[in-house]
Amino acid sequence: xxxxxxxxxxxxxxxxxxxxxxxxxxxxxxxxxxxxxxxxxxxxxxxxxxxxxxxxxxxxxxxxxxxxxxxxxxxxxxxxxxxxxxxxxxxxxxxxxxxxxxxxxxxxxxxxxxxxxxxxxxxxxxxxxxxxxxxxxxxxxxxxxxxxxxxxxxxxxxxxxxxxxxxxxxxxxxxxxxxxxxxxxxxxxxxxxxxxxxxxxxxxxxxxxxxxxxxxxxxxxxxxxxxxxxxxxxxxxxxxxxxxxxxxxxxxxxxxxxxxxxxxxxxxxxxxxxxxxxxxxxxx
Amino acid sequence: xxxxxxxxxxxxxxxxxxxxxxxxxxxxxxxxxxxxxxxxxxxxxxxxxxxxxxxxxxxxxxxxxxxxxxxxxxxxxxxxxxxxxxxxxxxxxxxxxxxxxxxxxxxxxxxxxxxxxxxxxxxxxxxxxxxxxxxxxxxxxxxxxxxxxxxxxxxxxxxxxxxxxxxxxxxxxxxxxxxxxxxxxxxxxxxxxxxxxxxxxxxxxxxxxxxxxxxxxxxxxxxxxxxxxxxxxxxxxxxxxxxxxxxxxxxxxxxxxxxxxxxxxxxxxxxxxxxxxxxxx
Amino acid sequence: xxxxxxxxxxxxxxxxxxxxxxxxxxxxxxxxxxxxxxxxxxxxxxxxxxxxxxxxxxxxxxxxxxxxxxxxxxxxxxxxxxxxxxxxxxxxxxxxxxxxxxxxxxxxxxxxxxxxxxxxxxxxxxxxxxxxxxxxxxxxxxxxxxxxxxxxxxxxxxxxxxxxxxxxxxxxxxxxxxxxxxxxxxxxxxxxxxxxxxxxxxxxxxxxxxxxxxxxxxxxxxxxxxxxxxxxxxxxxxxxxxxxxxxxxxxxxxxxxxxxxxxxxxxxxxxxxxxxxxxxxx
Numbered sequence: 001x002x003x004x005x006x007x008x009x010x011x012x013x014x015x016x017x018x019x020x021x022x023x024x025x026x027x028x029x030x031x032x033x034x035x036x037x038x039x040x041x042x043x044x045x046x047x048x049x050x051x052x053x054x055x056x057x058x059x060x061x062x063x064x065x066x067x068x069x070x071x072x073x074x075x076x077x078x079x080x081x082x083x084x085x086x087x088x089x090x091x092x093x094x095x096x097x098x099x100x101x102x103x104x105x106x107x108x109x110x111x112x113x114x115x116x117x118x119x120x121x122x123x124x125x126x127x128x129x130x131x132x133x134x135x136x137x138x139x140x141x142x143x144x145x146x147x148x149x150x151x152x153x154x155x156x157x158x159x160x161x162x163x164x165x166x167x168x169x170x171x172x173x174x175x176x177x178x179x180x181x182x183x184x185x186x187x188x189x190x191x192x193x194x195x196x197x198x199x200x201x202x203x204x205x206x207x208x209x210x211x212x213x214x215x216x217x218x219x220x221x222x223x224x225x226x227x228x229x230x231x232x233x234x235x236x237x238x239x240x241x242x243x244x245x246x247x248x249x250x251x252x253x254x255x256x257x258x259x260x261x262x263x264x265x266x267x268x269x270x271x272x273x274x275x276x277x278x279x280x281x282x283x284x
Numbered sequence: 285x286x287x288x289x290x291x292x293x294x295x296x297x298x299x300x301x302x303x304x305x306x307x308x309x310x311x312x313x314x315x316x317x318x319x320x321x322x323x324x325x326x327x328x329x330x331x332x333x334x335x336x337x338x339x340x341x342x343x344x345x346x347x348x349x350x351x352x353x354x355x356x357x358x359x360x361x362x363x364x365x366x367x368x369x370x371x372x373x374x375x376x377x378x379x380x381x382x383x384x385x386x387x388x389x390x391x392x393x394x395x396x397x398x399x400x401x402x403x404x405x406x407x408x409x410x411x412x413x414x415x416x417x418x419x420x421x422x423x424x425x426x427x428x429x430x431x432x433x434x435x436x437x438x439x440x441x442x443x444x445x446x447x448x449x450x451x452x453x454x455x456x457x458x459x460x461x462x463x464x465x466x467x468x469x470x471x472x473x474x475x476x477x478x479x480x481x482x483x484x485x486x487x488x489x490x491x492x493x494x495x496x497x498x499x500x501x502x503x504x505x506x507x508x509x510x511x512x513x514x515x516x517x518x519x520x521x522x523x524x525x526x527x528x529x530x531x532x533x534x535x536x537x538x539x540x541x542x543x544x545x546x547x548x549x550x551x552x553x554x555x556x557x558x559x560x561x562x563x564x565x
Numbered sequence: 566x567x568x569x570x571x572x573x574x575x576x577x578x579x580x581x582x583x584x585x586x587x588x589x590x591x592x593x594x595x596x597x598x599x600x601x602x603x604x605x606x607x608x609x610x611x612x613x614x615x616x617x618x619x620x621x622x623x624x625x626x627x628x629x630x631x632x633x634x635x636x637x638x639x640x641x642x643x644x645x646x647x648x649x650x651x652x653x654x655x656x657x658x659x660x661x662x663x664x665x666x667x668x669x670x671x672x673x674x675x676x677x678x679x680x681x682x683x684x685x686x687x688x689x690x691x692x693x694x695x696x697x698x699x700x701x702x703x704x705x706x707x708x709x710x711x712x713x714x715x716x717x718x719x720x721x722x723x724x725x726x727x728x729x730x731x732x733x734x735x736x737x738x739x740x741x742x743x744x745x746x747x748x749x750x751x752x753x754x755x756x757x758x759x760x761x762x763x764x765x766x767x768x769x770x771x772x773x774x775x776x777x778x779x780x781x782x783x784x785x786x787x788x789x790x791x792x793x794x795x796x797x798x799x800x801x802x803x804x805x806x807x808x809x810x811x812x813x814x815x816x817x818x819x820x821x822x823x824x825x826x827x828x829x830x831x832x833x834x835x836x837x838x839x840x841x842x843x844x845x846x847x
Contacts, residue, residue, distance in 0.1 A: 394836065
């Protein structure tokens with residue numbers, strides 16, 4: 001990839017280089033995801049009349065890692081939080097369009113929000129273990145959905161801790177407070193917690209930004225392994241992370257999806273100039 | 285499965301009713317007092333002092349209490365500001381952020397903040413006896429000053445602690461002495477001082493327990509610091525204790541006047557705070 | 566400036582010391598245990614049993630907390646988790662008004678509304694007769710007085726819980742209320758405790774409002790519909806006569822000293838709880 005980092009642009013070429021940021025933004029429709037349970041159709045979101053997401057049309061492929069990349073403030077996190085309708089609480093929010101999960105529109109007033117959320121596991125930027133023991137953290141989701149049998153909960157806890165590679169480390173102290181774990185362990189705990197409710201999708205909002213490199217690597221490896229069973233949607237601020245693990249890439253800018261498609265296509269042969277500029281590092 | 289949705293609905297209902305109950309209390313309190321107090325309200329009340337038979341149904345008003353309260357509040361606010369502002373400056377400009385003295389001082393002020401006014405009253409009473417003072421305007425001012433100093437210090441300290449450190453650094457970098465820095469800091473926390481003053485005035489005017497045995501009570505307006513002074517809250521209390529129904533009605537209207545004054549003070553406090561926050565950094 | 570600051574710190578010590586010194590005469594006559602456990606209060610005969618007053622204070626404070634705590638919790642959860650911003654503004658305005666009303670006005674409200682309500686509507690269902698000037702009346706009035714304090718403290722505590730906790734809980738499929746119950750309340754429990762301790766210490770010292778509705782009978786109350794005589798009311802009602810009866814002054818100063826100590830301890834423990842929470846985050 002050609003980079004301009006070492007060239008010192010003169011005033012006129014600054015203007016030239018950045019003019020693309022103001023030109024009419026073109027988008028490419030994404031039709032490459034054939035097997036998809038999450039489809040977004042003409043999604044528009046307004047917060048206090050500010051148009052936050054514009055005409056988003058997407059298909060998230062199953063059993064793949066999808067990375068949403070783009071500069072700060074482009075709406076990545078908003079989009080992610082819309083998938084499980086976590087943004088409902090924001091003041092002044094209005095949405096148009098539809099998001100179909102397993103062919104059901106999540107905005108339909110008849111759908112039960114907690115059912116939708118059950119299908120999506122959220123992993124936040126800052127690991128936030130709930131104020132309870134390790135065991136209770138993982139069992140929390142199941143208990144909220146009505147699971148009471150002790151044996152079943154024990155089984156789920158063990159299963160999920162093994163899935164994230166924590167079992168050996170914590171099996172002796174399942175009832176110790178979760179806050180005593182290291183930050184990397186806490187993030188894996190949060191992941192296990194999300195997996196315990198048997199979601200179809202894992203929504204990760206910059207899940208490794210707050211972690212040290214080793215823990216980050218752990219989480220990334222987990223994602224690569226988990227994609228066999230879940231569709232993982234990862235919002236990431238670091239291009240490098242997307243380069244490492246993405247199967248499918250969505251590039252967003254100022255609330256619009258500029259380009260979306262398989263990782264090799266986007267990284268090696270971006271169709272939009274904006275995408276190319278972003279990949280080159282012209283802005284971030 | 286359905287249980288959690290029922291629980292959610294019930295919880296929401298309880299919460300909304302709880303908020304409504306809060307409104308209900310406010311409305312009830314103001315309405316009850318208004319209902320009994322408004323009919324008895326007239327110009328006489330606020331423009332005349334009680335005559336001899338006032339508490340038995342005679343003529344007059346509560347001017348003694350209104351002016352008494354005014355004097356006490358004025359005196360104690362001035363004295364309080366005089367003492368608190370230097371202390372706040374000392375704590376925030378002179379002392380280092382984590383000095384032991386500052387910690388102990390703040391601790392002491394928190395304790396003083398929590399001491400009920402009756403204890404201040406008892407303490408001030410002891411001091412007054414020791415000094416040979418009788419119940420007087422001076423005594424009232426003494427108690428209320430003691431009462432509101434912690435309030436002043438706490439609210440101003442909170443504002444001062446939020447001072448951006450860069451502000452202090454910038455003034456020092458320009459070569460200002462500590463004294464000159466105070467002027468800069470003063471301008472910055474001026475709204476905090478205003479809010480604190482209004483808060484304290486509201487508290488001071490409504491306090492009865494502290495002035496009970498320090499300011500005494502009288503039907504006349506005090507002309508010197510050694511004469512007893514009447515206060516609005518006590519005036520309400522004494523009128524209420526009278527067996528005469530007319531006098532009791534006057535108590536309600538006195539209470540109404542008191543609420544009115546306090547509300548005016550707190551609303552103007554709000555407005556001033558809002559006005560000043562427009563110019564804040 | 567230094568001297569003023571130090572003087573202010575010394576004031577705390579001075580108050581405690583002063584009140585203690587004034588109470589010494591009565592200590593010379595009776596032991597502290599005798600004073601606290603006796604129920605006889607006949608100053609003219611030199612009998613000073615503080616039990617009814619201590620009991621009365623504890624009763625009404627307990628009732629006030631029990632009555633206002635649920636409302637405070639529910640309202641503050643509502644304000645932080647559920648309500649829109651315009652609703653919040655109105656409720657905060659109402660709370661500001663409640664907080665600003667002077668205590669004598671609360672007393673007037675108590676005598677105009679609460680006392681007759683208890684006497685005419687509530688008590689007949691439970692006891693033969695009640696004047697209405699009762700422990701319950703004191704508790705209700707006190708409860709309304711500490712409500713704004715509790716709510717503002719709770720709202721501060723609940724708002725300080727980071728977004729991620731709510732997001733995490735909701736994303737797992739919990740309802741808002743389940744999130745409140747299992748996550749927010751659990752996380753803020755120490756803060757809630759500290760706030761309640763603070764409110765209790767406020768309630769202990771409340772004088773005039775309580776005085777006007779509690780009945781001022783120096784006997785240990787045995788039911789909600791009995792009269793009581795809390796410590797602050799004791800001091801306020803009798804300061805006039807205390808100089809004429811021997812030891813009366815000392816007894817009342819002891820009452821003031823007891824109040825001082827209790828408030829001091831409560832404030833200190835509330836601070837200690839807060840300190841422990843803050844140190845957990847360091």
